[in-house]
Amino acid sequence: MRLLIVGTLDGQLGAASRIAMNRGAQVTHANDIETALSILRSKGADLLMVEISVDIPNLIPRLKAEHFALPVVACGIGTDPKTAAAAIRSGAKEYIPLPPEADMIAAVLQAVAEDDQNFIYRDDVMKNVAALADQVAPSEASIMITGESGTGKEVMARYLHGKSRRANLPFVAVNCAAIPENLLESELFGHEKGAFTGAVAKRIGKFEEADKGTLLLDEISEMDVRLQAKLLRAIQERQIDRVGGSKPVDVDIRIIATSNRNLQEAVKEGTFREDLFFRLNVVNLRVPPLRERPKDIEALAQHFSDKYAEVNQMGKKAITKSAFEALTHHSWPGNVRELENAMHRAVLLASGDEIGPEAIMLPDASGNLTLTMGGATAASAPEMTGGNPANLASETAATGAWAANEASTASPSQEEDAQTANLVGRTVAEVERDLIIDTLKHCIGNRTHAANILGISIRTLRNKLNQYQTDGINVPQPGEGVR
């Protein structure tokens, strides 16, 4: 784990560094944003710990502009929720109060490491894929991982790296589809200062950053044919040329590539080089769609439910049998990513210490959120309907399924019935509105996070919020709400 600390941490830099190093992290330090960016350009890092007085709202877009995809954790004196909320609003993943507590820092480092490591499976289909992965991981062979979007190809790549001889060396991922074509070359191979407009400083590319470790080329099918030629040369000769550079640089990396398109088809169509395909496809691992591994649905649902209960500081919730049935009946076109979102929503929706079918909302064919009850689709979300906002608000307070948990002596199935009964008589638009507002509160008003959890686009979310505001409903603003 490479930790880069930015700022002096209010005099706590030494203490925080020692704690992190004792936990096995390699720590570097930058006083300001410019130095931090220059370290990222020359060495890279896995986690940024940034003092609150550093201009985080300025840092985050600069990281994005240079495609540094790494988590940022803010640190500051005290536990004022407003400070923490402001840091998270500007894009930090967590807020750590100073002086640093060993346990807190250890927990953050572990969470980042775990994000890298969690590979959950229980189904025999996936056990076979994992067995093949275990067999090929220690070799130096290039591996091509194929599978539909959201099946866990990147998770599999990290698993392979973790089981390889390079496990303690860098794992660097590049999403070839997410980076504009004209920038991908310098992203991969780096550039010299002044190589092109905007190349204000020398920067190493992902190949050099991953030196001695593993480089994941995600969505390789999206790479332009001209760049494919340069990639082939880098793999064959184990040398790269920085853009604008005058001499080649040696690199020692193992390549893992992923694709959710059929690359053999792409070869036939002439959009993917055959020689590169053979170089990368020494071993092919196909990650099956989630619908083909029902036992994984159960294991992953419980895993995500525990994860999001912890993230939202709630007690862990067991998933009822009928909720499992609803989950296993769904076809999961978005695979594990869709299940993760559904379980995050379910944790927020479930009112007791169990997740019943009433908490499972799945998108229907047109993308609207749909309530499932007892494994069957109960109603599909319509467009906003009118209604008296004041009445609706008081009705929600009185009967909403997500009101404060009440102590209950009812059996789990009675509780489920009671929760479902609470929904009966309300329109789906009302239920949807409460879900949206509640989710927004949990995300302290962050629209992007809320839209992700809800499984709707940010544009749809904004339109709905505008409508609620027009209807006189109080919509949480960024920084408002519970977490």
Ligand SMILES: Nc1ncnc2c1ncn2[C@@H]1O[C@H](COP(=O)(O)OP(=O)(O)OP(=O)(O)O)[C@@H](O)[C@H]1O
């Ligand atoms: N077996 C698994 N165990 C735990 N989490 C998983 C597993 N598979 C996928 N996930 C989670 O599901 C989400 C999607 O996984 P991932 O990004 O690896 O999919 P992908 O196939 O690479 O998707 P895409 O093709 O869209 O890039 C991630 O949040 C990941 O952590």
